[in-house]
Amino acid sequence: MAQVEASGPMLDAAGVPLKASLARAERRNRLKALGLVFPLLAFILITFVYPIALMVFRGVDNPTVSTILPKTAEILRAWDGNGLPGDEAFVSLAGEFAFASKERTLGKVATRLNYELAGSRSLVTKSGRKLKKLEAPTKEDLVEIDKRWSQPETWSVLKRLAEPYTFAYYLAAIDKTYDVDGTVVDQPESRQIYVALFMRTLWVSLLITGLCVLLAYPIAYLMAILPTKTSNLLMIMVLLPFWTSLLVRTSSWIVLLQTEGVLNDILVWTGIIGEDGRIQMIYNMTGTVVAMVHILLPFMVLPLFSVMKTISPTYMRAAKSLGATPARAFWTVYFPQTVPGIGAGSILVFILAIGYYITPALVGGRTGQLISNFIAYHMQQSLNWGLAAALGGILLAGVLALYWIYNRLVGIDNMKLG
């Protein structure tokens, strides 16, 4: 038996206090664990997290005016914003416009100003073209080229653009804008599209989630009560779509649903509809919803099934033996136990639905477009990257909030794949 002195600390074989030696061993283990995780963490932070942070930042970044017209921007930032700025602002603007026009960078300013003040693209390009020919242009020259240079509105918009950061894109993403005095107001009604679009995306995602619960619940239940051999066979029917390429599934819905497609042909052939009564089922919201329910259904079935599998059938038998009708036994005994599965599946499906891009783009037509499609539109066609970033930032915030809830409720560790 080891002799332990009552007063001194316990020592290990090397004579180091046991507590210190344990702490050292734990520290070593911690470092080892961190060392294993570090390569992937660094990889994800650099190739994924940082690019996304950069994009969200682009939604507030406002570099155009302050880099292309640096001196004017400085003067305007110092100006109090009342009425018209001093003459030096006019002179500096005229000089820098002429320079930027020669350098062919003025187009960016024109585009940027046009986002804020409709119709001002021509104002900028015209002014630049004419100022280029003038020697030492003055305030009067500028006003003569276009009367808008004598309007306070033009200057107050320019002042706002001179700031290196702006909330204008985020405001535009929720259908708001700055008015002449710089207060936040609603966009004109004809340009209010994004709030409605966000609402539509939310509504469609909810509808898809609801339909997925409705369709997944019966088949998950059936698979849970059948013997494993049979349910494994049925599981193949869930997993095959899960593993099949997204584009394959989308194109098969086009084949099935288009006006000259299989489903319409069957309806015509059976005489339910006439040859000229073919139903438009795709390239609209219906197409988007049907195809997306099909694509996301496995994500609902799998968590539901894994929850239902753990519910012992004896509970239902006990309830029935105590006199409950089958419906009542199901509703008060079985259903409450499946709620965690419904929750997990619903959040997952909702998160995936709300950011979906491919399917709406291919089968959504004009009316079935969701928020992602508009982000892509501003990225690729209108090239309004600030607005794309702001729309993306709002979508991302929503998804991350849901992800956080999912993590709290389900735990990412418990996510089931296949």
Add this chain to the structure above:
Amino acid sequence: MATALPPYVGPLGKAWHYGFRFICALIFLFLILPILVIIPLSFNAEPYFTFSEGMLAFEPEAYSTRWYKDIIDNEQWLFSIKNSFIVAFFATFLATGLGTLAALGLSRSHLPGRSAIMGILISPMIVPLIISAAGMYFFYSGVCIPPEWSFGMLEEKACLTQSFPGVILAHAALGTPFVVITVTATLVGFDHSLTRASASLGATPTTTFFKIIVPLILPGVISGGLFAFITSFDEVVVVLFISGFEQRTVPRQMWAGIREQISPTILAVATMLILFSVALMTVLELLRRRNDRLRGVQET
């Protein structure tokens, strides 16, 4: 579905029993039919997307393999198939390596800030693809090698956008969460006394790793790798944003086909992809069985 009903079930119970099964059959049909319908249509002799009368009457001349021949004759398809395999192979390799290491670290109880780290590592799976693609586009188009740094290999500056390394890095990032999740799940049932036993018998940590840990977690690693592979193989949004013509993959080519000049060739490609996913599924199922057997889980 042929579970016999007990004799005491009344007519209402019987109606419910069969009614419920009928509804379930319809839902399964909804899941599987759109995939199955493509296969016969890809053998359509006519350039239409619906069954011709000849096909319904099973006339041999209504069927043909012309659309499959179309793929083989079309250089663009062959080129994109090759690209898809190149990108998916390297992305899977990267994702599996990094993901497995990270999963080994995550499964140790000593890791500080575990849930936060896990949250970051899984995020590529959760963030909408369009946002990932947009972010990667902005970032990757700024990461460039000027010609003077390339030892004369480049004439102009080369950026990560419109390059194979760019697409591979992006796909690897998107694939890692699947590897982390599957390998961590395998490690949950891992008996750590095995590594201690190995060490006590004189094995070095390296020997223990390759002789004890690797064989036991291999099914999880392979199935994670398959997930990463299929993620890359099926991915189109990031490819749309950051790849150039030279990096066209199969989904990108299908996307163009569906949007621009839809032809039954797409159905032939789709059929081949379906067969490919059936093969992957089979491999996964075999791995799952092997994993269960190794862990001594009984089939119930």
